[in-house]
Amino acid sequence: MKLGVYSAILHDRTLEEALTIVANLGLKGYELNTGGFLPPVHVPVDAILKNPEIATDYLEKFETAGLEIAGLNCNGNPLHPNPEIGEKHAEDIRKSIRLAPLLGQTRVVTMSGLPGTEPGTKHPAWHVNTWSSGTLDSLDYQWEVATQFWEEIEELAAENGVKVALELHPQNLVFNPPTAKRLVERINAKHIGVELDASHLFWQQMDSIKAVRWLGDLTFHSAAKDVRINPGNAAICGVLDDRFRRLTPEENRTNIGGNEYVNEWPQDSAWDFVAVGIGHDAAYWAEFMKALYEVDKNMWVNIEHEDTSMGAIAGLEYAAKTLFEAAKIANIDV
Numbered sequence: 001m002k003l004g005v006y007s008a009i010l011h012d013r014t015l016e017e018a019l020t021i022v023a024n025l026g027l028k029g030y031e032l033n034t035g036g037f038l039p040p041v042h043v044p045v046d047a048i049l050k051n052p053e054i055a056t057d058y059l060e061k062f063e064t065a066g067l068e069i070a071g072l073n074c075n076g077n078p079l080h081p082n083p084e085i086g087e088k089h090a091e092d093i094r095k096s097i098r099l100a101p102l103l104g105q106t107r108v109v110t111m112s113g114l115p116g117t118e119p120g121t122k123h124p125a126w127h128v129n130t131w132s133s134g135t136l137d138s139l140d141y142q143w144e145v146a147t148q149f150w151e152e153i154e155e156l157a158a159e160n161g162v163k164v165a166l167e168l169h170p171q172n173l174v175f176n177p178p179t180a181k182r183l184v185e186r187i188n189a190k191h192i193g194v195e196l197d198a199s200h201l202f203w204q205q206m207d208s209i210k211a212v213r214w215l216g217d218l219t220f221h222s223a224a225k226d227v228r229i230n231p232g233n234a235a236i237c238g239v240l241d242d243r244f245r246r247l248t249p250e251e252n253r254t255n256i257g258g259n260e261y262v263n264e265w266p267q268d269s270a271w272d273f274v275a276v277g278i279g280h281d282a283a284y285w286a287e288f289m290k291a292l293y294e295v296d297k298n299m300w301v302n303i304e305h306e307d308t309s310m311g312a313i314a315g316l317e318y319a320a321k322t323l324f325e326a327a328k329i330a331n332i333d334v
Contacts, residue, residue: 004029004070019065029070035092036076071107079113085257112174157191165195165221199225212291226279234270277322285326
């Protein structure tokens with residue numbers, strides 16, 4: 001098993017600086033963002049696709065740092081009904097799949113995407129509780145859209161020797177183990193599976209260890225990100241908390257495609273992303289790593305840091321320490 005870092009938290013550094021930070025943590029790899037919600041800050045995607053020869057010089061940066069590339073990541077919404085977003089994110093997935101073999105990679109991480117409710121709508125719609133027949137009618141349409149797109153991606157992934165790992169992320173058609181299996185079975189996929197990011201399962205009250213074992217060899221890749229439930233706030237708001245604040249153009253906000261931006265997290269939140277080890281201790285992560293190891297002894301487990309109470313370096317250090325302790329408990333070489 002190999003431990004690495006997902007690049008987004010280090011996008012304010014140069015690639016060389018980021019690789020030095022990761023190497024100094026004793027980790028082995030760096031998962032590169034290649035598009036989607038975030039730009040490909042640390043990899044010249046278009047340049048390498050246009051001129052594959054430059055991949056050699058690019059890969060030397062990782063060799064010099066004593067690291068490997070730990071997968072490519074282009075999380076976004078390729079099914080967004082706004083073509084300015086959906087078509088752009090879809091093309092980023094295609095580019096990432098074509099880029100992967102040029103960089104010696106076999107894993108591309110992304111999201112299933114989420115369409116609108118019917119043709120001609122402007123915004124995606126996540127049906128969290130399909131108690132009405134009309135909601136199921138809409139869901140049938142969404143699955144038709146997804147099937148057409150992911151059949152195309154399955155074929156492209158097969159051509160390039162790549163496995164596409166879908167993050168089980170809310171506000172996506174595929175957001176839990178059953179929906180992942182549903183997509184795979186609908187298109188008889190051999191190259192589409194799951195990136196097991198435990199954090200989104202935690203706040204939805206799923207058991208990430210059981211999820212890995214239930215999915216089995218559909219688990220292609222993993223992210224280490226933790227969640228803390230805040231019981232007092234969750235007791236009143238529940239985990240489907242909608243008290244986010246829209247940021248103004250004058251504020252520091254992150255664009256995620258078209259004219260869409262990340263909102264401000266609720267101040268008295270029902271739950272928060274935290275550094276690995278704060279929401280769940282090393283003993284828990286040891287069992288999680290054991291489950292992953294049973295599926296693939298060479299699986300990457302990459303730290304994704306989104307704890308706003310900690311700086312980037314402090315958060316990565318805390319997470320790495322937790323995972324090394326977990327690996328020791330689990331008796332797994334990392």
